[in-house]
Amino acid sequence: MAEHYGWQWHLDWKSALVTALMLPVLVGLGFWQLARAEEKAQMVDAAESRRQSEPVPLSTLPSYDNYQPVTVTGQFDPERYWLLDNRIVNGLFGYEVVAVFTLSDGQNLLVHRGWIPGSRNREVMPEVAIPQGEMTVQGEIYVSPDKPFSLGDVAASDSGWPRRVQWLQVADAQGAVENLVPTMVMLSESSPAAFRTKPVSVNVSPQKHRGYALQWFAMSAALLVIFLLRNSNLAALIRRRKVN
Structure with missing residues (x-):
């Protein structure tokens, strides 16, 4: 068979x-x-398109979209700013400085001024130069969607200014700063008052x-x-x- x-x-x-x-x-x-x-590809295209656009006054925006170039006019608060701790750049220890910027209309805004080197002695706080008088600064809107900032990581620094923290959350900062605009501006490298800065990558x-x-x-x-x-x-x- x-x-x-x-x-x-x-x-x-x-x-x-x-x-x-x-x-x-x-x-x-x-x-x-x-x-x-x-x-996500459309989000990247939209973000890059915004980033290539001309800066506009923050007060004219209907919403605060990340990577939108903006200008703001006002003056830096001489005392109130945060030092974001443990920021390493090219192997060097330092801080990122987030300052309170009082706008011409009286509102307050968080402005990320960039990175400064720190001291090897953790007890020594860095000296941060605060520009005086009214000025116009330029940057782009950015609030991290993935790694939220948070206040209160270093309890000893919570009561006075400046405050040294690990992360800073815009929503939490509203408890420390009155009349706060619910976003943050990252200064561009060429802007007045900017320290060492770099563009934030589109994290998508x-x-x-x-x-x-x-x-x-x-x-x-x-x-x-x-x-x-x-x-x-x-x-x-x-x-x-x-x-x-």
Whole structure:
């Protein structure tokens, strides 16, 4: 009796049920990640477009979008500023300075002036030059969406000024500064009163979501292969072809 070498199919209802339930989920997750990647790509394009635009007065904006170049006019508070601790630049210890800037209309604004070197002696606070008089400074709006600032990390520094903290949250700063605009401006390098600054990178990654999508689609393909192997003689046909 001749052996049958053709394709044979024997449906296993258990594996068919699992495949029917899981495959749409895996494929759907893959397409969802692709949609997220497209959304993030549009966010990157919008951020870069804003960054390339001309600076506008902060008071004219209907909303405070990250990376929007702005100008603000007012004067720095001579006493109130924060030192963001443990900021390393090129292997050197230092601080980032976030100052209170009183606008011409009386509101207060957090202005990130950049990085300054610190002393090896942790008990010695750095001297921070405070510009005097009214001036116009330029920078871009930025509030981190991923790593929130927070006050009160160094309890001994909470009662007076300046305050040394690990992170600074705009929402929490409203408890320390009256009439505070709910955003922060990062000074540009060429702006008056700026220390050592650098542009904030657009912290959005479409590639990450594309990688996740690839993983979900690979799992979908693996599930299909397992289903075929379990419900047919495909594995035997492959082995026989290798022998022949």
